[in-house]
Amino acid sequence: MARLVASDLAHRLGRQAEAVCRYYLSAGLKQGNYWLVGDVRNTPGRSMFVRLKDSPKGPAGKFTDAATGEHGDLLDVIRESCRLNDFADIVEEARTFLSMPHPESEPAQKEHAATPVPSGSAEAARRLIAMSQSIGGTLVESYLRNRGITAFRGTGNLRFHPRCFYRPDEHSPTETWPAMIAAVTDLSGRITGAHRTWLAPDGLDKAPIDTQRKAMGDLLGNAVRFGVPGEAMAAGEGIETVLSVREAIPGMASAAALSAAHLAAILFPDSLRRLYIARDNDPAGNGARDSLIERADAAGIEAIVLSPRLGDFNGDLRVLGIDALRANVRVQLAPQDVTRFMTLTA
Template identity: 75%
Template sequence: MSGSVHDLARRLADQAEAVCRRYLSNGRREGHYWLVGDVRNTPGRSLFVRLKNSPKGPAGKWRDSATAEHGDLLDVIRESCGLVDFRDVAAEARSFLTLPPSEPEPMPAGQSVASAPTGSAEAVRRLVAMTQSISGTLAETYLRNRGITALHGPGSLRFHPRCYYRPDLHAPTEVWPAMIAAVTDLHGKLTGAHRTWLDPNGFDPIRLGKAPIDTSRRAMGDLLGNAVRFCGPGDVMAAGEGIETVLSLRCVLPGMAMAAALSAAHLAAVLFPDTLRRLYIVSDNDPAGDGARDRLIARADAAGIEAIVLSPALGDFNEDLRTFGIDALRAGTRVQLAPQDVGRFLAATA
């Protein structure tokens, strides 16, 4: 069968150099080998892929001299693309080989391509490991098109140029660029990831730059109590639902620690740092946002933390930013802050 593990690996080995040029593009050919930093396409020279059959071994096999890892070109596709399920690895391999889609055969015992359970810690780690800085990418363009310009130091935001998307378990896998947000606990440990698939054809004022798919946002991993964080914990923090909502507020409060909990339910359960003394609740103007606000106020009061609600004029703070502009957002935020936080956090200019 053209879709079997053995046959896919053999076909890839027949085109070993082309595979390396596609998936290990930060490397280069030297003699009969392709040299690169590691199987995740980091620049360097410690990993070598055999491009031709030789007495030393078959084409397509690789070894990392720094870590002693080894494998075949299916492993290369899995790691360089940040894939989790072998079904996705096989689909990507068939796409590269221009083979018709087919259901892959079950993994044989001992096969080197391993999968991680969907949403598991390993799946999250692999996804985030395959991302890059948002600087100069479609993710940065997406945020700027939404009026968000305070992009200094958002290390929790990353970009994946070819992030897999499956509408449902029975639908074929699609590939879209995506903004990846790292979800962490209070100690900075990675616990989850959030994906926003983006439209590579430009900014649509209706979809606001998100990909034209049914579900353009999905989260994975351990989310409860955790968040996408901007700046480290302090005595003052703002917490809201959406990434764009929180980043919009960050445009006028650039020095304040902020957290995006990703949903109303998760906002209500966000954990408080031990150092927290005042919490700004970045409210969305809808029933779910109202419920999260009320539950979070009750939790903050029980913990002895002052809770102050920041309310948008429209649906959320990004809508305010896009509709009224940065100066109006700054003015509207100023009157809702505690007096001692105005000089401490409020940006004087855009």
């Protein structure tokens, strides 16, 4: 079964080989019917070449590194460039890519850039995400690890942009800062918006600017989603909060609504039967909790509140440590979900 899945995904990726290369091998360039780059880990150089079109020599998407003899397909590119080890993670990243708008060929990019879209619109968000890259080995990974977050499985909706525009106000000049870009999606996985967290140049904290986070696009009811929801899922406000909860229950799908107001309005998947609300310890968090419980009850969904010991779950993770976080979350889960979703950390 795994072999069939891999073969199908490799074939689908091969049909969009140039887009895959522009996305995961951004240090390279197109030359004729090939993409040239240093190696499969996106090192600058020209020794590795990826076939962009089917030919008598082989199908699109196959690569060879002339320096090392290494060869493979675009699933291998995703595995190495994103630093993924688990096959399930590679499959999820590939499927996420195949559902996203993709970097286009050079002629199309010029035409694309000549067609402006409204600032802050859903289309502007999709273009920003298409220009970003996976987070493996980037400042986004450094930033999250510095906040105690190390479980990156299922985080394909998080991206990195090295020079994301930032403008303090309409009278100020535009600046560029590295940024964590998060894709906001609806229940079908369609990208409706984007959230930007501007980062310091060393990646150890947020950028030293007045407004460190901004969202754009159609946000109401939608969220930054991690994993595929089933009968149970967790939802919270901030990305760091939700990722911290995932450290304790890595097997459970989760969603970051980006604000208390949007958390209260988050849409429920049809399969959902039990919703864990990861609240923040503040008045806005309490209000979102109450509204969401009321909506869940009306939909026949059991709502269970997860409460941090400190101000939020990332504070718990950073100050109290992962063992204390897991212990606190464990006693708040339904017994069947402890067995089902915490076995990876037992």
